[in-house]
Amino acid sequence: MTEFCKEYNIKHILCAIACPRSNGQVERFNDTILNAMSAAVGEDQDAWESKIIEVQSGINGTINATTGTTPSELLYGYRPRLKFDVVLNNNQADRQGKLKCARDQAVANINKSEQRMKQRYDKNRLDAISYNVEDKVLVRRTPLVKGLTSGKLVQKYMGPVVVTHVLGQWRNYRVAGLAKCHGPRPKRPRAQK
Structure with a gap:
């Protein structure tokens, strides 16, 4: 595992168990997925498997408040065509330019959002206590x-x-x-x- 992480330049961080705040970003997204699945399934709890693609496309096509764009647009450079869309611009050069611009803007938005979240989080927090052996x-x-x-x-x-x-x-x-x-x-x- 360590060699794999080094080879692909992955920073592997371990989280404490039974402590959701140690991996808040994933916990928040899991909450989003569960809420979306609950709304899509409704009363028929056994039909959740048939709603996965619908929920996934809904989440991937929704504008993120932090990045200011959709996950699909950041990954592919365009918004996927939905049932009601008629025209799609297939100009590859134009798409590459828009993709770079969208990703640069998303990085800037993420950095601003991180700073706001950190300031809000740190506002009322105290430093954690460190313990030594024999304590x-x-x-x-x-x-x-x-x-x-x-x-x-x-x-x-x-x-x-x-x-x-x-x-x-x-x-x-x-x-x-x-x-x-x-x-x-x-x-x-x-x-x-």
Whole structure:
């Protein structure tokens, strides 16, 4: 995997599990796809497969607020012809010029949008705390706890546990002592005879 990424100049970034904000761009797009599929399918939940192409062309043909153009236009240099379109300009030289112009404008729009989003995000944020080996910490529980019907009454944190390794620059840690925090597995009540 590392060699493949180096060969194709890909920056591979690992995300923390159960932490949607670490990969917000993908999570936001997944939300867009689910909303579009829900609207396209309506009441017939079993017909979702037949609506994939319709949803895909809708998303690819919708102007993005950040780039100011459609994904298809950035990729191919023209907007795909839809059912109601009649005329399509097939001039290749004109299309290449428009494609370069559209991509340059999209990059400029993305940079502006990134700056606005960063300023809005950083406005009320504090720097994350970094821990060292041997520090005692509490670990946030994931929402799902096996064996329980509801996680609402479960303690929000486990611990304290001890940091044993610092894993890279992304504030991921390996800890010791989680097994004793979980305690015995809850037993299901038996039906009385």
